[in-house]
Amino acid sequence: MAPTPNWLRRRAPRPEAASDPLWVVCPDCNDRIYKKDLADRLYVCPKCGHHFRLGSLERIAMLADGDFNELGANLVTGDPLRWVDRISYPQKTANDRAKSGMLESVVVGICAIASVRVGLGVMDFSFRGGTMGSVVGEKIAMLLEECGRQRLPAVLICASGGARMEEGMIALMQMAKTSLAVQRLGALGLPLVTVLTDPTTGGVSASFAFQADVIIAESGAAIGFAGRRVIDQTIRQKLPEGFQSAEFLLEHGQVDMVVRRTELKSCLGNVLRMLQAKAVPA
């Protein structure tokens, strides 16, 4: 893994999710993995290749060449519905901030990936399940607008359970807001590449995730519109093997390629360079 860039060191360290400080167990093959090894291997199980979920900061450290110029770093959500269920929505987001070390479920900024300057947005499932509310909509729009000003391609790494229920219709409208921003970027002739990681569902998959010029799925990711639980409850029949997996989507013509995490950075570099290649004047 690349050395930690300066911008990352400013953050609160990511608290360890599991109780064991040294070892983690792979959910696929049950192998015990030394944590330090796992980080070095980009959180891919050395035995079976299972891709662990990655936070925004680890993902940026893995993809960005050097510095990362973050946009909207201090944006936090309001509470437009004054939502309370078991606890209030502000309490839920406060808990998630403490747990994840993140202010929201997306980080956006300008950086270089394999020497190509891009606008990069990375979602984080550990904050409210990567759900899209006001801040995600705002930051994605900010990023795509900045890409337009600087004439940069955009890369969005998706990981989301969909629209955030606690922001109601205001969350749903972020699908419209981000779609408009994607449309403007495209009208400027600038490319959008999305990477669908585990999981990419709901309002995010039904907006910018599937609006890209090139759609890359990370190996093993679950990708779909409706969650398995909702489909189960609706149709009440057994779902086919590998349903909604990255490989399933490739087979059904929904994504351009399935890429292993270890190859993602070089793959993005190649795709971006190819998209930016200028036609030779006749």
Next chain:
Amino acid sequence: MNVILELEKPLLELEAKIEDLKKFHGSQRVDLSSQIRELEEKALQLKAEIFGSLTPWQRVHLARHPKRPLALDYIAQLDDFIELHGDRAFRDDPSIVAGLGRLGDIPICVIGEQKGRDTKENLYRNFGMPHPEGYRKAQRIMRMAEKFRRPLVTFIDTPGAYPGIGAEERGQSEAIATSLLTLAGLRTPVIVNVTGEGGSGGALAIGLGDHIIMLQHSIYSVASPEPAASILWRDASKADEAAARLRLTSDDLFEFGIVDEVIEEPLGGAQRDPDTVIAKVLAADRRAIERLSRLNADDLLDRRYEKYRKIGSHTELVDDRAAR
């Protein structure tokens, strides 16, 4: 069971009794006018009692009332309509109706989500839950609206896009995403009518537009209350609680600036006087078209961008992250 049907039962019974009395009054030459007047007053009072203060959950059921005007009822009142079928790739999805029409002397393109009125119709219309091919049919009509420079008018009435195996295999996400992208750049006015139930991305897929009209007793929600409850609390039976929290009524959405115009319904709901409601909706569509048609396409797109750009609720955290 639709809770509104239960709720309005005594009212309907009373109204049937009044009808009977009126018939008797006319045929038997017995003067029953005072009794009729008395019962009519009672009916009015009962109606105000039942519909004056509905809970959000009851409003969800009112929006799903089987007698409520559906997309095709509005379309039937256009001055002309030719239905167009199919996505040219897989099949025709009956849960979305689309075509060319005329509103007065204005040629328009129309897309509507169509529920059924009874079980048989609902099976055919898939309860108004479109598959990807439905959205792809809608995209054809959107592009046609731009090509032939006519406004697009849509009618939203769906619990959501269909969650099933085939829908996923054929790219439900992509179908909705591409509908949104198409509407985002469509160089012609887009008028959206929320006439019944607006559920999630499946509704928004034909709902990104320049002027959003909502019927007073329709609902529009980030997810239908049942799946919302299942997402929030893993318990779809708490749908009434979700309905109460999601702020899905026309008042709420007007307040949030998501809806531009609310059209009042008669006491008890649109099904009690469908003709008047349909006429009011179409008149509002016409006014919006006339207003928006004065803008050139670039200004229209800028206006559309700004309209959605400002929807959101966020603030800058004042202290630095390192301080936390």
